[in-house]
Amino acid sequence: MAEMLKTIEEIGKVNASFPFTEPARKWKEQGKKIVGWICINVPEEVIHAAGMMPFRLTGGNEEISLDLANEYLFSGGTCSFSRTILELQLRGEYGFLDCIAGATPCEGVIRLAEVGSYYHNIPTLPLLDTPRKFNDLAYKFYHGEVMEFKKNLEKFFGVTITDEAIVDSIALYNKTRTDLKKLHDLMKSNTPPLSGAEMLEVLNAAVRMPREDFNTLLEKLLEEIKTTGRSLPAAPRIMISGALLNTPSFVQSVESLGVNVVVDDFCNGSRYWWEQVEDGDPWKALAKRYLLPKCSCPRINPPQNRTDWISQIAKDFRLDGIIALTMRCCAPYILNLPMWKTRLEDEGVTVLDLDIEYGGGFSGQIRTRIEAFVEMLSLEVEI
Amino acid sequence: MAEKKEYFRWVESTYVNPEMDWKKADIISAGIDVGSVSSQMVVLCDGQIYAYSNTRSGSSSPKSANNAMDLCLKDIPGLTFDRINYLIGTGYGRVNIPFAHKAITEISCHALGANFMYGPSVRTVLDMGGQDCKTIHIDEKGKCLSFLMNDKCAAGTGRGMEVFAEMLKVPVTEIGDMSLDVAEEPEAVSSTCVVFAKSEASGLLKSGWSKNMVLAAYCKAMATRILELLTRIGVEKEFAITGGIAKNKGIVKRIEKLIGVEALIPKYDTQIAGALGAAMFANAIYKKQNKKMSAA
Amino acid sequence: MKLRKIENIDTTMFEQGIPIMAQLRDHHSTTRAETMFYDLTIKLCDEVMSAVKGGRPFVTNVMSFPTEIYWAMDIAGIEYDFIAGMFSLYMGNKDEIFTAAKSIGIRPEICSAQRAPIGWFAKGWFPKPTAIVNTSLCQCDNCAQNANIMGALYDVPVFCITRPYLFWTQKGLDFMVEEIKDAISFLEKTTGHKMNYDKLVEATRLTKKQMEISVEIHNLIKTARPCPVKSGTGFLIHFLRMMYAGRQEGVDYCQAFLDEMKERVASGKGYTPEEKYRLVSCYTFPPGMHGLLDWMETQGATLVAEPMYHYYNEAEVAKIDPTKPLEALARIFYVEPYHGFYGPYEVFSDMIINDAIQSGADGAVNFFNTNCRMCGAVSRLIKDQLRDKAGLSTLTVDVDVMENSAAVEEELKKKLEQFFLVLDNAKRKVA
Structure with missing residues (x-):
């Protein structure tokens, strides 16, 4: 096993105290505000430019019981991701948030926002209305939504967001994207510098601390990789795909079976950092970027861009296999998966369709299925 | 005693x-x-x-x-x-x-x-084991190309069969033959869940059904349940069955009838x-x- | 199995479904409107088969696509979720189609109504359409996406109308108009037929007429005692209106529905001997449970309000201007109460609460669809709101819209019996 990286240890500490992370605590102690956001269609830059710290609502490092949430969101239908967030909200663990910003990407997240705002006491801003396609019409529409979001934030906190501030915030967030891209480019190596589990720690921390500080850590990490020349042994290369995943322990268990998880397509992974905000009118650029035209969310129509994107990732990262984590009741993912699975299989990538709950562990049948999948990739013996 | x-x-x-x-x-x-x-x-x-x-x-x-x-x-x-x-x-x-x-x-x-037991022409393997069922697509070298597993549940498995044998006081190894020895194929029991199927079966017995008929109804239900796994993976010839339940002719025959493909005859103990x-x-x-x- | 183009399309199963509609008409219709419903469904299926066999364009759509467009473009069309669901509900092939859907990865947690058509396509049973059009309903992840799978299975082009969540704003309307324009040019390209805008004006005028009658129906339901509408028929009028949007048959149907109600009012007779339990149905009554509805009548239970199907806003209907047909279609889309249930919960919880109060309901039943993430997710919220704002108890049960087995009916009966006791106690307390 390769030596532990100091920066990764530091990053791990940020996540250890989730949800009220140490950096968030310090931020609040300075009397500053934190805005919780739920879906990647919410432009973080706007929150940052308003002087607040954006904080992403997710589940923690392990699966939790959802007894409270199940009272209010129907457990048979609403995905465990939405119910996990509601559970944490109802338990009061998200009490440090000054307000919540959400969007309307899918049924689970929409109803989470509506039901949540009725039963917990964190104010919820009007949802950003997110179209299900991208064309000029959708960009124009979403531009209006982003402007509305700006106004709502300004009104709620009594602040003004200047154009200078938004340009600066965009530059700061683009820097994160550039550096995360650099980090992922290193993962294209046969002997990647990070494990997938470590990468997930990095991605988790990105949205749980002030961005300036995260960017510093990220630079440090890139530097440390360079100076130590850290690399992991070559192994079959896989991507974990899914709605989103926040539990590094799961990735670690997968990797312990003898594979390297070199990339993902998660909402909190590639989809989060892949695309830059372009130059030009900052508000229009934000609207375009946050509809994720290239690496789109599974709910977007038509599904072609997403299929092409995943196929391209598979080539760029020279993937042997993909584990598609199908969170139960995530209709967009379930209905999108068949659209690209066959194509990737035809291109020689083995795809495992694995149903699992958000935050779910690595036990029994799940383990057997993943192990059998890894054997399909690696058990090459002459009989 | x-x-x-x-x-x-x-x-x-x-x-x-x-x-x-x-x-x-x-x-x-x-x-x-x-x-x-x-x-x-x-x-x-x-x-x-x-x-x-x-x-x-x-x-x-x-x-x-x-x-x-x-x-x-x-x-x-x-x-x-x-x-x-x-x-x-x-x-x-x-x-x-x-x-x-x-x-x-x-x-x-x-x-x-299965590749060894049945030869290189086998493409679809159904393993009916003690606690779960799997369907596996394999190539001519016996390499797994894709697989499906049913949920962990006693229905359609060896464990379920044993529970049923105890309840009806029929040796588990005779269930298959007995279930085929019926004048007319009954409707499948509506639930393959062992718990429900047990109570349904005792109801049928009380209403005058023979043990053979009840077993036929249960085997049929299990075959139908397994059919889903086979349909989902797509049966390609040749088709072979492994695991303990492969010895239950009552289920094997019914599966063969449902999919319209006969399973290869085993040369070894399928278990x-x-x-x-x-x-x-x-x-x-x-x-x-x-x-x-x-x-x- | 992999998602591959289906090579063998065989419409035998589809054609076998059509006579079943006639059997339903003969066995289950107790009103003239019900008889018309089945006859008109058969007519639509016949139009489809005749187009398919005659090599004329045929388009299939998910619920809430503005089908006025078909009529104005002279295209045969049918709603795939409705017809696949309806057929499978009565043909006993649910296992087969759901296994077929599961084979290509469509799991049972996808709403069975939107999973059934995928199964029909995966089996190659559905007639081959020239194109498929779907919509995001208001927000329904299944409606917005299942057409992609079906398109891939049959190798036919797909277009999705996406609808803003906050649809009643001007911005939402403008967006919709553009989407409808795009849908029309998609259909012009794929079918080779041109849009006849004069015909579209006429079609929107007819839809408006249907909606005006529907407003009258709603007003009569709210005010007449006993309730002049047969329980559970909201489902029928809704789907008929959607299938025959912009067509005279649709107007005639609505009129027949209204006339029959008026006759009931004049005779002073309801459908239940004594209305002991006047209930508002929050979602939809599970289709196909004819026996349960009959039993409820004997118990004196009547669904006096089905807001999902009847709650038209008169002022909004008045704003529909057929001379501007595209904008009119956008408005029609929005005025349809059904769509509100897939939008912000405030919109439809107000509809339910107002309907409950105005129709003098004693209680509420929410038989929501097990796999509906929009309606099911807020079932607790609706229950709490009905309690707080209307003082009503709600029986909440999740039922699969396609699970009409005897066991499920028995279960619902038991739950309703208990609920009636709760309502009896509440009445006694008031007395």
Whole structure:
């Protein structure tokens, strides 16, 4: 096993105290505000430019019981991701948030926002209305939504967001994207510098601390990789795909079976950092970027861009296999998966369709299925 | 007091090929399959089946593995564990077999085992085991190309069959034949869930159904449930069945009827497929390692 | 199995479904409107088969696509979720189609109504359409996406109308108009037929007429005692309106529905001997449970309000201007109460609460669809709101819209019996 990286240890500490992370605590102690956001269609830059710290609502490092949430969101239908967030909200663990910003990407997240705002006491801003396609019409529409979001934030906190501030915030967030891209480019190596589990720690921390500080850590990490020349042994290369995943322990268990998880397509992974905000009118650029035209969310129509994107990732990262984590009741993912699975299989990538709950562990049948999948990739013996 | 009859019992068995001599073998490899209901060990001499055992699983995986080994080796004079070059564990208890060199999933092992047992033309394998069912697509070398597993549930599995045998006081090994001995095929019981099916069955018995009819209704329900797994993976010829339930003609015949494809006739005990595959992997891996060593 | 183009399309199963509609008409219709419903469904299926066999364009759509467009473009069309669901509900092939859907990865947690058509396509049973059009309903992840799978299975082009969540704003309307324009040019390209805008004006005028009658129906339901509408028929009028949007038959149907109600009012007779339990149905009554509805009548239970199907806003209907047909279609889309249930919960919880109060309901039943993430997710919220704002108890049960087995009916009966006791106690307390 390769030596532990100091920066990764530091990053791990940020996540250890989730949800009220140490950096968030310090931020609040300075009397500053934190805005919780739920879906990647919410432009973080706007929150940052308003002087607040954006904080992403997710589940923690392990699966939790959802007894409270199940009272209010129907457990048979609403995905465990939405119910996990509601559970944490109802338990009061998200009490440090000054307000919540959400969007309307899918049924689970929409109803989470509506039901949540009725039963917990964190104010919820009007949802950003997110179209299900991208064309000029959708960009124009979403531009209006982003402007509305700006106004709502300004009104709620009594602040003004200047154009200078938004340009600066965009530059700061683009820097994160550039550096995360650099980090992922290193993962294209046969002997990647990070494990997938470590990468997930990095991605988790990105949205749980002030961005300036995260960017510093990220630079440090890139530097440390360079100076130590850290690399992991070559192994079959896989991507974990899914709605989103926040539990590094799961990735670690997968990797312990003898594979390297070199990339993902998660909402909190590639989809989060892949695309830059372009130059030009900052508000229009934000609207375009946050509809994720290239690496789109599974709910977007038509599904072609997403299929092409995943196929391209598979080539760029020279993937042997993909584990598609199908969170139960995530209709967009379930209905999108068949659209690209066959194509990737035809291109020689083995795809495992694995149903699992958000935050779910690595036990029994799940383990057997993943192990059998890894054997399909690696058990090459002459009989 | 009369001894209580245990209807779920099936005969534990062993086999040794009398025409082979293990002492002449270059490589002795073995596989142990620890399942939730039964455990098996297969010993290969230079890749050929030399001996096997098939026994009930015990209270723990290490114990089950030990039992299978004791039973397998007890009739082979002189052969002890240390002489086995490589041993692979598989099945539900695979990670808890203390003396295994490596663990491989039952999915890969059944794929390879079925390839050996039924020949290279097998493309679809249905493994009906103690606690779950799997369908596996394999290539001509016995490599798994894709697989499906049903949810962990006693329905449509060996465990469910045993529970039913106890309830109806019918030896589990006779269920298949009895279920086929009916004048007319009844409707399937509506639930394959063992708990519900049990109460449904006792209702049917009370209303005057014969045991055979009830068994037919239950076997039909199990076959229908398994059909889903087969339809989902898509049955490609040739089709083979492994695992304990493969011995239940009542289910096999009904599945064949539903899919319109006949399963290949087994030449070996279908329960050893997993351990056989594991032993074959053991043989291959040992050979590969030795080649490397001698090259170095 | 992989998602591959289906090579063998065989419409035998589809054609076998059509006579079943006639059997339903003969066995289950107790009103003239019900008889018309089945006859008109058969007519639509016949139009489809005749187009398919005659090599004329045929388009299939998910619920809430503005089908006025078909009429104005002279295209045969049918709603795939409705017809696949309806057929499978009565043909006993649910297992087969759901296994077929599961084979290509469509799991049972996808709403069965939107999973059934995928199964029909995967089996190759659905007639081959020239194109498929779907919509995001208001927000329904299934409606917005299942057409992609079906398009891939049959190798036919797909277009999705996406609808803003906050649809009643001007911005939402403008967006919709553009989407409808795009849908029309998609259909012009794929079918080779041109849009006849004069015909579209006429079609929107007819839809408006249907909606005006529907407003009258709603007003009569709210005010007349006993309730002049047969329980559970909201489902029928809704789907008929959607299938025959912009067509005279649709107007005639609505009129027949209204006339029959008026006759009931004049005779002073309801459908239940004595209305002991006047209930508002929060979602939809599970289709196909004819026996349960009959039993409820004997118990004196009547669904006096089905807001999902009847709650038209008169002022909004008045704003529909057929001379601007595209904008009119956008408005029609929005005025349809059904769509509100897939939008912000405030919109439809107000509809339910107002309907409950105005129709003098004693209680509420919410038989929501097990796999509906929009309606099911807020079932607790609706229950709490009905309690707080209307003082009503709600029986909440999740039922699969396609699970009409005897066992499910028995279960619902038991739950309703208990609920009636709760309502009796509440009445006694008031007295």
